[in-house]
Amino acid sequence: MNRVKQAVVAGCIGALTICCSVVNSNALRLGDSQEGDGNLAVSFTPTKTTVKVNEDVRFKVKGNKKFYLYLFSVGNDGTGSLLLPNDQQKSQIFKENQEYTVPDKNGAAFVADKPGTEEVIMVASTKKLEIDRGKYKSVGQFMVAKDEDIQAEIKALKLRAQEEKAQQVVQTAKIVVAGKPSAERGAQPGAGSAADDVAPFVACNKAVFKDGEKMLISYGANKAGYVYLWIADESGVHFLKKEKVDGERFNTAEGIAASPFGAQKLVAVYNAKGDLDEKAVNFAGIVDSKSSPEAEAKGVTLTDKPQNFAVYQLDISK
Structure with a gap:
């Protein structure tokens, strides 16, 4: 299994982090001289x-x-x-x-x-x-x-x-x-439910990693509840962890970038009560892979389509 999955830390620390760090551009009015x-x-x-x-x-x-x-x-x-x-x-x-x-x-x-x-x-x-x-x-x-x-x-x-x-x-x-703008890397909005106005978040400290490089994964939501994390790669969708969130701060977990190389997606799903069956989540339309190999092996019918989710795409290279 990908070392990104294996190295996610169970004990998370609070951090006010929800998306990749980006240097924005604009014409500044202070001038260019020192x-x-x-x-x-x-x-x-x-x-x-x-x-x-x-x-x-x-x-x-x-x-x-x-x-x-x-x-x-x-x-x-x-x-x-x-x-x-x-x-x-x-x-x-x-x-x-x-x-x-x-x-x-x-x-x-x-x-x-x-x-x-x-x-x-x-x-x-x-x-x-x-x-x-x-x-x-x-x-x-x-x-x-x-x-x-x-x-x-x-x-x-x-x-x-x-x-x-x-x-x-x-x-x-x-x-x-x-270069050309990369619409696929970084944070991607999920199909949040307008009824309860919940916005989960997931991100990394950057969007492109080299093999063996340390990753800082940030996640949370704007309401108290639970956030479930998955990572999707060419082999399927793999469950990482479930963590309680307080609706104010965002949690972090550490990982190590490793093969399979190429595009991978982090998926965060919010659930208010923490009673989501992580083996029965239907990822169709969210990521390319519809389910995890573990769920398919046990014959689970994947019918639980998450309403509140967030996706973050990253690339891992040799």
């Missing part, structure tokens, strides 16, 4: 100025003094994201005259999922600045808000830095994303 006060100087450059669709985006940062780092993106759909700090990579001090890669190998990946120009705003400060999280909503490892709220937050950080007598640098980095 702004700052005092003598803090921070270089902020992407490791690659051109990336492919669904390729990780990373940056090199280096300052002449100790500093805290904040990264924002602004989306073309009227929303923006606080990329750093996030649930997986909290606020940290970056030491002077030392080059860092952001995110590091243990951090939540930034992934560009659409062709075009990506722009990310960096705010560096010699003192830790508090983020006003009142207007943000947790999405994946990150926080999202309206475009205008992100812009207002960046301006507010500059004022907070002045109040704290901190030195600060604001800079924008541009990245060209080449």
Whole structure:
């Protein structure tokens, strides 16, 4: 059996995560030149100025003094994201005259999922600045808000830095994303029931994995109840686990990417009472495989079509 299935952790920790981390693009109004006060100087450059669709985006940062780092993106759909700090990579001090890669190998990946120009705003400060999280909503490892709220937050950080007598640098980095958009990878909306207005979620820390790479699976729902997880590959649909959710936080589980290589789908199904028979779920129309080999072997008639589900497609390569 696929090691992704075998390595899902039974004990999950609460996490505000519901979807893949995505760097959004839009024309930023702060300009592309570096702004700052005092003598803090921070270089902020992407490791690659051109990336492919669904390729990780990373940056090199280096300052002449100790500093805290904040990264924002602004989306073309009227929303923006606080990329750093996030649930997986909290606020940290970056030491002077030392080059860092952001995110590091243990951090939540930034992934560009659409062709075009990506722009990310960096705010560096010699003192830790508090983020006003009142207007943000947790999405994946990150926080999202309206475009205008992100812009207002960046301006507010500059004022907070002045109040704290901190030195600060604001800079924008541009990245060209080449290739065709992949509609199949990432989160896919399920056929949720309008009657009870339940929205389950499932996602990974990114959409493309290499053999042996660690995976962070996030799942939950907007109402208290139970979420059941399956993974579908070329051999069928395999049940992973059942977990109670509180309707506010999202749970995480770890896995290891492995064969079969190619497209795979994570499926999350919500059930209020936790009495769903996982061996009798009909996946027709949700994934290509209609059932799991285990269910077929026992002669189960699959008639229970889930009404509240979510699908996340990922790719695993050698």
